[in-house]
Amino acid sequence: MTTAQPATSRSSRFATLFASLGPGILMAAAAIGASHLVASTRAGAEFGWQLAWVVLAVNILKYPFFAAGARYTAATNESLLHGYLKQGRGYLLMFTCLNTIAAIASTAGVCMLTAAMLTQFVPLPIDILAFLVLVSSLALLILGHYQLLDKLTKVIMLALTLTTLIAVTLAFNHSAGTVATVPSESPWQWAYVGFLVAMMGWMPAPIEVSAWNSLWLLEKQKTQTVTSKQAIFDFNLGFIVTAILAIVFLALGALVMHGSGEQFASSGAKFASQLIDLYSDVMGQESRYLIALVAFLCIFSTTVTVIDGYSRTLDMGWQLLTHKPDCSARLTRVMLLVSAFAMALIWFFKGALLPLLEFVMTLAFMTTVIFAWLNYRLMTSNSLPEEHRYGLKMKILSWFGLTYLVGFSAVFIYWKLIL
Secondary structure: OOOHHHHHHHHHHHHHHHHHOOHHHHHHHHHOOHHHHHHHHHHHHHHOOOOHHHHHHHHHHHHHHHHHHHHHHHHHOOOHHHHHHHHOHHHHHHHHHHHHHHHHHHHHHHHHHHHHHHOOOOOOOHHHHHHHHHHHHHHHHHHHHHHHHHHHHHHHHHHHHHHHHHHHHHHHHHHOOOOOOOOOOOOOOHHHHHHHHHHHHOOOOOOOHHHHHHHHHHHHHOOOOOOHHHHHHHHHHHHHHHHHHHHHHHHHHHHHOOOOOOOOOOEHHHHHHHHHHHHHHHHOHHHHHHHHHHHHHHHHHHHHHHHHHHHHHHHHHHHHHHOOOOOHHHHHHHHHHHHHHHHHHHHHHOOEHHHHHHHHHHHHHHHHHHHHHHHHHHHOOOOOOHHHOOOHHHHHHHHHHHHHHHHHHHHHHHHHHOO
């Protein structure tokens, strides 16, 4: 009797903790899209292990700005957008305007990537598949709401994580004894500034995802109690998973594709085929369709979370700015508008996946500086109870992060406008 009780208690605590997970895992699902499957894998394929430390450093330097979403909401039971408004109406207006642009571009990027994966199963033009992906995503969100998104994402994330870890473990054996036939180029050349900025823009995700995490946490609290400790644990778990998988995807590109002389194609369908080849080369050709299915589900979940996250923040932003009451119908209209403009952007790029993703990631990097500064300002402001404000360690890490973001933005502007 005395030994059964602690085991039952531990099981109960674990069940409660697992049930409280959600916003952080959704954030991870949003992150493990273009930044991981495309940017990290491409970094490994083209430059080997040279950019591994950069990927890790970017994740660490952006941590304080992402953590603001969970920490602020756990402390105040308000979203980050409410916090921006308390800082001044202009701050919320600036965030919402920039977020509108990012919403359209990011939705277009992940939607086209999802459609590219779908070409492995359905022989249709990528723009038609992108339209079908958008319609399916909207149907899932409008009919299933947050609860279905929460449950679905946990399963997909687990499947993707296990598959990728198995693939990279096999890749170490696959690459043993092989010699690169093409020497590695250095990524530290002016010609690659655009790629570096694009990679870091969505690594691990656009910083406005912190606002999504904040709103998802509020949504989670409508159905169950989530303590401050649970909310921060959920965020940290999701963030650590994204950082680890970023290195894992880079390793996959470095171990399988680097030195082969092959480069990723800009065409969406061709790129998807090359990406699936990375897995099937080390796991066996018989696993190709299973891998393609897991990759598709991963990117599809990213598309769904991106549409949901951006639409929620836009809806809440305009609601606070115009003093309108909460309205589920308005959220649906926002989703439809964002999706319509995203589809127009997809048609503009005419199936050229990598150029579209580079455009979206670069845009994300340039706006990241402003979003990061807004979050830092909020987490150190007097409007937040002192015990919940960032301490000295988080402030120092934030200063390093802001310095890096501003510095690299200046390098990019110099490269783009002057060189």
